[in-house]
Amino acid sequence: MAGKPAWWIWKTKAVKDQQIDPHNIFVFRTRKKLDDLGSYAGGIITNRIDMKSDKTSFQSFGVDIQKRLNQLLMFTASAAGTTRRYQF
Numbered sequence: 001m002a003g004k005p006a007w008w009i010w011k012t013k014a015v016k017d018q019q020i021d022p023h024n025i026f027v028f029r030t031r032k033k034l035d036d037l038g039s040y041a042g043g044i045i046t047n048r049i050d051m052k053s054d055k056t057s058f059q060s061f062g063v064d065i066q067k068r069l070n071q072l073l074m075f076t077a078s079a080a081g082t083t084r085r086y087q088f
Contacts, residue, residue, distance in 0.1 A: 021052035
């Protein structure tokens with residue numbers, strides 16, 4: 001999908017007193033403009049990995065579309081899912 005993509009990567013710091021492990025978090029979001037009314041199609045992918053204990057990871061995926069029929073009426077649809085360790 002062509003559009004203006006955006007992505008972010010964060011690494012959280014461990015808090016030993018509260019037994020909180022560090023994590024790596026990745027987010028990628030993109031949207032493609034479909035027409036001059038503001039309609040678009042988009043998608044998002046996220047990933048979270050526990051960097052210390054058992055390397056637990058979660059992934060989330062989503063797609064969305066918004067079709068404006070005119071300035072007052074629009075159609076919207078979306079779907080999303082989450083996996084654990086790449087298993088649906």
